[in-house]
């Protein structure tokens with residue numbers, strides 16, 4: 529896991545996008561997240577790693593209130609984006625999710641055309657005044673998701689007719705079409721082959737010039753390739769959080785060391 533590039537990645541933590549303090553999540557009696565504090569920088573890719581069941585996805589879902597949709601889930605603590613409490617009763621979760629977009633493990637295009645998949649969010653949030661505006665938003669989102677060349681002649685064809693890797697890029701285009709400020713990605717490459725994975729990883733690297741990207745991954749190689757900061761979770765605790773290079777070359781906690789050297793997980 530020697531990657532020269534890792535040494536060059538200093539992150540300016542002055543520019544905090546998300547700050548979480550004392551976060552606990554319960555599913556009934558299961559205590560899935562235990563008193564997590566973390567500050568996530570803007571314009572940075574932050575990876576969440578750790579063994580299966582350690583709470584990575586649960587914590588990720590706290591950041592756009594997706595746990596609200598799970599009846600058994602109860603979230604405690606304080607989570608702020610740009611200093612605003614996202615669990616405040618005045619916050620509309622639908623508006624929040626336009627600002628904090630999400631891409632899931634399995635590509636999940638809507639049963640609609642490629643165009644309508646990308647136009648969906650801008651339409652419900654009234655982001656386009658004219659058809660020309662909407663066309664432009666769709667084109668820009670597809671271009672930024674590196675799918676425009678493959679999709680431009682088949683915009684009216686079903687999104688579900690694309691290959692797996694193209695579908696995942698379509699889902700990324702759909703997520704960025706509403707101009708989110710944060711993009712959450714829950715194992716976005718786990719259903720993809722190595723070529724499509726490479727394309728999505730390149731895209732993640734480009735996206736960080738505009739967004740704060742948080743990615744859950746089971747692949748330590750992927751975390752090392754795409755992220756600047758890495759958080760290691762274990763049994764619901766955030767054990768260690770640091771520059772990615774430091775986590776992979778000089779971890780401070782023996783549990784992190786065991787995980788990255790393959791002894792736990």
Ligand SMILES: Nc1ncnc2c1ncn2[C@@H]1O[C@H](COP(=O)(O)OP(=O)(O)OP(=O)(O)O)[C@@H](O)[C@H]1O
Pocket residue numbers: 555558560578579580581582583584585586587598600746
């Ligand atoms: N919807 C749910 N209802 C009840 N318990 C849940 C639910 N989702 C997760 N859990 C529990 O919460 C804990 C953390 O799960 P979570 O999916 O967040 O872990 P993870 O680190 O993302 O795992 P994986 O890497 O396997 O996806 C586990 O004990 C899991 O069984």
